[in-house]
Amino acid sequence: MYGGDDVHITPGMQGYIDRNNAYLTKRTQYIRDVVKKWKFDTIAVHGLYTVQEAIEDYQGSIIEPIFMSPSQAFTDSDEMAAALAYLIPSWTYSRIANPSTYYYEWTMALLEGYGFDGETSACSTSSGMAAIMTAVQPFLVHKKHHVREPRNFVATAQCYGGTFQLFNVRLMEERDIECRWVEDPTNIDEWASKIDADTRFLYGELPSNPGMGFFDVQAVADLAHSHDLPLICDSTVATPALLRPICHGADIVVQSATKTLTSSGFGTSGAVIARNNLVANIDNDDLKKDFALYIKYLPNRDSGPNLHPMQAVLTLNDMRTLRSKIDLLSQSTMKVAEYLQAHPQVESVEYLGLHNHPLHELARKYMWLVDAQHDAAYGKPVNRYGHLLSFCVKGGAATARTFFDGLQRIWRATDLGRIKSVATIPAISTHQQQGEEGRKLAHIPPNLVRLCVGAEHPDDVIADLDQALHKAGSKTAVAATGRSD
Ligand SMILES: *Cc1c(COP(=O)(O)O)cnc(C)c1O
Numbered sequence: 001m002y003g004g005d006d007v008h009i010t011p012g013m014q015g016y017i018d019r020n021n022a023y024l025t026k027r028t029q030y031i032r033d034v035v036k037k038w039k040f041d042t043i044a045v046h047g048l049y050t051v052q053e054a055i056e057d058y059q060g061s062i063i064e065p066i067f068m069s070p071s072q073a074f075t076d077s078d079e080m081a082a083a084l085a086y087l088i089p090s091w092t093y094s095r096i097a098n099p100s101t102y103y104y105e106w107t108m109a110l111l112e113g114y115g116f117d118g119e120t121s122a123c124s125t126s127s128g129m130a131a132i133m134t135a136v137q138p139f140l141v142h143k144k145h146h147v148r149e150p151r152n153f154v155a156t157a158q159c160y161g162g163t164f165q166l167f168n169v170r171l172m173e174e175r176d177i178e179c180r181w182v183e184d185p186t187n188i189d190e191w192a193s194k195i196d197a198d199t200r201f202l203y204g205e206l207p208s209n210p211g212m213g214f215f216d217v218q219a220v221a222d223l224a225h226s227h228d229l230p231l232i233c234d235s236t237v238a239t240p241a242l243l244r245p246i247c248h249g250a251d252i253v254v255q256s257a258t259k260t261l262t263s264s265g266f267g268t269s270g271a272v273i274a275r276n277n278l279v280a281n282i283d284n285d286d287l288k289k290d291f292a293l294y295i296k297y298l299p300n301r302d303s304g305p306n307l308h309p310m311q312a313v314l315t316l317n318d319m320r321t322l323r324s325k326i327d328l329l330s331q332s333t334m335k336v337a338e339y340l341q342a343h344p345q346v347e348s349v350e351y352l353g354l355h356n357h358p359l360h361e362l363a364r365k366y367m368w369l370v371d372a373q374h375d376a377a378y379g380k381p382v383n384r385y386g387h388l389l390s391f392c393v394k395g396g397a398a399t400a401r402t403f404f405d406g407l408q409r410i411w412r413a414t415d416l417g418r419i420k421s422v423a424t425i426p427a428i429s430t431h432q433q434q435g436e437e438g439r440k441l442a443h444i445p446p447n448l449v450r451l452c453v454g455a456e457h458p459d460d461v462i463a464d465l466d467q468a469l470h471k472a473g474s475k476t477a478v479a480a481t482g483r484s485d
Pocket of ligand 1: 127128129130160162163205208209234236237256257258259268269270
């Protein structure tokens, strides 16, 4: 019950409840009998928005309408009372829900749950950070009123800079909730050694941005569950087209949909996707039964990290072609990674697709282009590793900056996931705030360049890298000989 204990159900309200229960049963059947049988691409294109619904309710609009309205009108007080007590599906007020974000949420839930033999649901958020904050907060409550017990959680140190700040500063320094960093997430004993009776959840980013950290999701999920804890994964870099952690035992996935899911670059958005009936050591049945619905109805209603309906449809439109885009982008990135690895001015390349990468074998177990076996071009499963890579330029921080400043076509921006190639130096941008120590923990050296390869022809991306590396190389040569010409 989400609506409080003192809801008095009138006969009029009961009428609305019965009608809507029938609707919910029909929707569940439609998902089970129709949508869950579709391939990934079909779900990405249609989600739950149907021809029939469009014609009956939305004047035939083939694209999900953008509901800019802040609130929903009700027929009478019975319908209002039932809606506000969450007894009937309704959207009520756009901070809580909205018909446009509804379609976005269902597409997210179904794509992350593709191939998963169970139910998933999603809650939209205004950004990836809002998704992370709202996914972790419900597990950090004090279990008893007026008892201030110690709380901790265990997380991969190799993670997005914003996540590092959220965990280290907002939660640990400001609120005394301990974050226990795992330095080598492939070492299951290290995870296990950090768990105790006050632990609330495990958190892992994979592949990590920008260092390409990775871990055995199934093993970490099993470990979490053996302690009655949920595993939360940030799967932004992989997207559901390459990896779906819920299928491997994870309980919750957070997405910065700002990135590859909205590759066109129209705005910021996020989502929390959860399996129903998740594992947690919190005594709250609603939270465990349908986590995404729970945060949507209660904590997020009260704090307002909701997604704008306009943004929901913009992101949704980009997601329709996710699978084929990530395939193309991954193939180009592989070519770029191979080029960089062979270049004398490059010290090292972090890309999970490279056969000599220490985490390649592990990543190969998990990162597959969804439905490649149903793709006429392949007809069998194929591995793909996404379009993010990072590399160290030989000659230290100054040379890395010369290279970076020399880029002509590749954009210098703290961004990734775009249809356009974008590069950044994490130590002076995304990971600047966490300081030298924090960067060391997260393996972010000062000469590390993060590159996200776009949909340009890979030869042109390589040509730009080549001329910039040449500039950096000649500057190093000058410095070494002390000569200038
Ligand atoms: C960008 C990013 C985030 C934060 O997402 P925003 O949409 O920028 O708030 C979280 N995790 C990863 C891996 C990211 O790349």
